[in-house]
Amino acid sequence: TAQLHQLAVNAGLEYFGIAVGESAVQQDTTYRNLVNDKREFGQLVPENGQKWDSTEPNRGQFNYRNADIVPNVAKQNGQLLRCHALVWHSQLPGWVNSGSWNRQTLQSVMEVHINNVMGHFKGACYHWDVINEAINDDGTWRPSPFYNTFGTDFFALSFRLAKAADPDTKLYYNDYNLEYNQAKTDKAVELVRIVQAAGAPIDGVGFQGHLIVGSTPSRSALATTLRRFTSLGVEVAYTEIDIRHPSVPSSASARVTQANDYANVVGSCLDVAGCVGITIWGFTDKYSWVPGTFPGTGEALIYDSNFNKKPAWTSISSLLAAS
Numbered sequence: 193t194a195q196l197h198q199l200a201v202n203a204g205l206e207y208f209g210i211a212v213g214e215s216a217v218q219q220d221t222t223y224r225n226l227v228n229d230k231r232e233f234g235q236l237v238p239e240n241g242q243k244w245d246s247t248e249p250n251r252g253q254f255n256y257r258n259a260d261i262v263p264n265v266a267k268q269n270g271q272l273l274r275c276h277a278l279v280w281h282s283q284l285p286g287w288v289n290s291g292s293w294n295r296q297t298l299q300s301v302m303e304v305h306i307n308n309v310m311g312h313f314k315g316a317c318y319h320w321d322v323i324n325e326a327i328n329d330d331g332t333w334r335p336s337p338f339y340n341t342f343g344t345d346f347f348a349l350s351f352r353l354a355k356a357a358d359p360d361t362k363l364y365y366n367d368y369n370l371e372y373n374q375a376k377t378d379k380a381v382e383l384v385r386i387v388q389a390a391g392a393p394i395d396g397v398g399f400q401g402h403l404i405v406g407s408t409p410s411r412s413a414l415a416t417t418l419r420r421f422t423s424l425g426v427e428v429a430y431t432e433i434d435i436r437h438p439s440v441p442s443s444a445s446a447r448v449t450q451a452n453d454y455a456n457v458v459g460s461c462l463d464v465a466g467c468v469g470i471t472i473w474g475f476t477d478k479y480s481w482v483p484g485t486f487p488g489t490g491e492a493l494i495y496d497s498n499f500n501k502k503p504a505w506t507s508i509s510s511l512l513a514a515s
């Protein structure tokens with residue numbers, strides 16, 4: 193049977209991929225064997241290893257033990273690598289979070305971090321999420337050491353530092369809940385404009401796609417929202433899709449709704465020139481951040497917890513095969 197990445201490439205996308213958990217890929221043979229199947233998953237992204245708390249837990253002390261796990265798998269298999277994430281308010285080590293910074297000191301901290309991490313992975317990353325989640329759901333700028341010190345100047349600063357550290361990777365802004373085309377989406381458009389007006393480089397916007405079964409926008413509404421960004425001259429991608437059931441265990445009919453929701457998301461990418469690829473945030477319900485963060489919800493992925501393909505897998509593959 194045809195496989196998702198192959199089908200996606202035949203349908204005109206650059207890749208179909210997944211986030212890979214560092215401990216799952218090391219400890220679970222069934223999981224690892226599926227991750228290694230590059231015709232199914234042509235692109236990988238480390239779920240946690242490249243984040244700041246993992247790569248620079250103490251100032252100036254860099255550690256790539258965890259960060260290298262997934263990139264090494266991708267390299268061995270010949271899969272594309274998305275890299276994630278450089279400037280983010282979450283999973284920051286305490287020394288960054290609680291430091292008292294001025295522009296000069298924080299700029300130097302960001303420069304050292306970005307140079308070191310992007311330098312370590314230089315040439316290996318197809319995309320880098322340079323800034324992650326800088327906007328609140330209500331459409332205001334999110335407080336962080338970066339925003340609190342620089343205001344919106346940290347946007348262009350981050351992209352400039354990233355470009356200098358690795359000129360050959362595509363530089364992304366990445367966020368969730370952009371799919372609903374509301375205040376947060378407006379603010380993300382503003383962010384792209386701010387970076388562009390400053391003359392700084394930005395290549396893409398990542399739509400994370402953490403969605404809910406039955407409340408996922410239609411294919412055409414999603415495509416309209418993606419086009420708000422491609423019309424600014426940047427590409428877009430779905431970077432972290434999962435579509436959770438609002439209550440679990442799910443019913444058979446809810447799994448059909450989920451399959452339809454997945455098809456709408458993938459279909460919207462096919463409809464938009466400049467939507468380059470699809471990444472699911474994991475693939476098996478055996479491992480997902482969702483139930484831990486939203487208790488009582490879950491089963492958000494395309495394989496069940498016994499590694500069987502779900503209706504969502506079938507709807508995606510049929511859609512891609514028909515395109």
Ligand code: G3I
Pocket residue numbers: 239240282283324400432481
């Ligand atoms: O590795 C430690 C382990 O040593 C420790 O014993 C354990 C105890 O809590 O924690 C482990 O770290 C956890 C880490 O995942 C690895 O499993 C953290 O507590 C936990 O907070 C962390 O959660 C991750 C979350 O980002 C953190 O914000 C999820 O796995 C990861 O899926 C999630 O991914 C984010 C994207 O990066 C950005 N967009 C949203 C997405 C979902 O929240």
